[in-house]
Amino acid sequence: MANPNILCTRIDNRLIHGQVGVTWVNHLGANLIIVANDKVAEDEVQQNLMDMVVSDAVQTRYFTVQKTIDIIFKASPRQKIFLVVKDIHDALRLKEGGVPIDYVNVGNMHFEEGKRQISSTVSVDEADIQACKRLNELGVELDVRRVPNERGQNLMDLI
Template identity: 70%
Template structure:
């Protein structure tokens, strides 16, 4: 299986915090975004690439492409996997992608969601998905930045 250093849920996907702070902290050399919409949108990809230092590669795959291809990653590819939602994460795990720890970074507030911490808002669907991921053995740590003390999402929902 691929060398996934960390997986992050962030509805903004790639931005400065992901592209610099987290990449440097974990030592990644590839950011892989698993998102069906962005995989088909070259303009969004170009905008996100602008935040990424030249020495870091990016890939934009659909969820199914990620499931089908991540196992072919080269040994020297140190992957930071980024997804928009916990539902995408669950699809990856159920599809056979080996993910044992997740950073829950940012889930915006919207109507029908409850803010459980300053950067994370959830609805019933999200809570149900987090519970399934927990049952599958995925450890989920809520942190905006690496030097912040993390909290287990299961203690917050």
């Protein structure tokens, strides 16, 4: 079975918003956004709000992380997938579950109690750092970048 046509995987704790639903989708040429997150997969209100940001030409799917792992290889080659996750831990679960992710765009990991800010949009705690290191060991490039035309930074250089 062929690998799914995943154009980009992005970590953004806001999931789909203007930057993701318009700027990144247009830059990538994606026609499908898959949000892989256990809570959002069960929250139709949040899904409907996110769908309002996306063009009618782009489909959206909201799956749990496990369902994404289970079905990603059933994707059609015509599906140009933009995979969006809420945090580094969902990205790691996908990679360890066999989803072919070699590159992750780290867009937003908001600051909260117990985290330290390492860039204008990324804050991490020790658990996040361990997940980053594990993804790095698995050969995943972690690129901190808010928007496509911004120069990225290797997350491993920042932690």
